Amino acid sequence: MITVENITKSYGSGAGENRVLKGISTTIGDGEYAVILGASGSGKSTFLNVVSGLEKADSGSVKYDGTDITELSDKQLTKFRRENIGFIFQQYYLLPNMTVEKNVRMGADLAGSKDWKEIINAVGLGDKLRSYPSELSGGEQQRVSVARALAKKPKILFLDEPTGALDEATGRQVLDYIGKLHDQLGFTVIMITHNQNIADMADTVIRMNSGTVTEVYHNAERKTAYEIGW
């Protein structure tokens, strides 16, 4: 269970201070598929960074099963991320000089897992093991990024606009892989997006606007990537 309590975060100071998060509180259950929905500038990316431990909040707490990560040292936070968290970014951030296999092993080696080839197969890239990122399409690169994140066996997967740089068909394909793997492996998903339709894939939708949570609702039934609009 992730419990976020009264988080605030500002950038700059004095007259130039920009209050990005203004006291956000919410909870996300284990194995839940949560979507943080909001327009550009709503503070959703900062929220994701704070909840995942990439950035420190100015105040408030983020508790994972009772452990407040805002009180952890950098070293403890690194260990926490190593053991619990996977990331998928809009821009993929694959290592350009490494093959698909080595990029996925970046995550797999951390968890000491040996089944990286199975995970690459699961995202449909079994025939691209020796390819470099520059030899792949955008959708294929994002699938490598999905495999890399999942290869470290995360308990929570954070996704920052994972389909933002993809066309509709490829975006659906990537979301479909993520949805299927979530159902199979049972990890918690926290995805940020500005696309209202993607929210229909989630168990819980947290809508943000100007640094505050304006609405939280639960979908009675989750749609698949091919059932949602775009």
Added chain:
Amino acid sequence: MVTVKDTLKLFGISIVICCAAFVCTLFINYRIDLAAIAGTVQGDQAQKLYDAQLSTSTVVCAVAGGCLILTSVVMLLTYIRNFIDSRSKELGIMKALGWSDMGIAKHFGIFGMSVLAGAIIGISAAAAYMPKFYELQNKTDYFSVPREMHYGAFALLALIPTAVFAALAVLFAYRSLRKPVMKLLREDPGSKVRNGKNDEALCFTKELRKDTVRSKRSLMFFVWFSAFCFSCNTQMSFSMTNLASETMGYMILVIGLIIAYMMLILALSAVVRGNAKTAAMMRIFGYEDGEISRSILNGYRPVALFGFILGTGYQFGLLKIMVGVVFKDIDTTPEYDFDFKALCIALPVFIVSYELVMLFFGSRIKKLPVKSVMLDN
């Protein structure tokens, strides 16, 4: 496009040229003055010593000056290549708007200014040191070399390298820019597929270590050359103190250390800069600081050690040859054997100082902000 600020980043070349200008100014000035007293040297021993002094001046100018200038050329060409790679989109847009290759390339001529700055500082330092240098060189009973300042030679020493380096910068930039516009626009320095396939058996961190060294061969060369210069110059300085003079020994030591540390620092700065995203990504995934810095920097340790070993062999061979050439006509040719004492001092100093530099850059990697990877789209 190419600004004075960019030229300032070439301070490494300025320092190397400064060292080259310092050595060459001293010895060229001395050689000219030495040549002027050729007819006045009397006696067999005096003539042999005179010939030895003449040969020494020529060899020092050619070897020290030549090596330093060659180093500067490699540094300049590497910098220009990296400059063009990192701004390929900007340069592609300029070409698309109608700029010619030469029209863009001629702006790179400003890089000659870094050479001019280094040369002026080196020549000025040499001119200031000249009286002391002559005093030390004249510590012989056979002849005395009167000191004259050959300002014409000084001017040529500053202007010729400046012009040559400026021309070289323009021509190299011109050659590098001769690509189709679309290739420049699409080129992403980070997306090039490197030579050599990844080794399946290696784990990620070992593969990264191998790849970091392999993907930037110029940086590998700089680290290697840095260790080579350290080894060669420190050990040679001990021998030169015995074979020539203490001044010569100190000169070689100081020049060697400046080049060695400067090149190492420049190379490792570039390594850390070039791997900032990788380090940030590894930290995001939960790799520890030690694992990250080891993956990025450890590959350069064997490269440096190899440079040290080669430098040791090179200085021994070079001094053997130089002793043979310079003292060939002199009855009392000095004994020269491998100096184990110099090696015993140089090696531990090398290991400790290089580890300290590695430690410093390891701490720089630790301080790289994780968030930079998310902001730099």
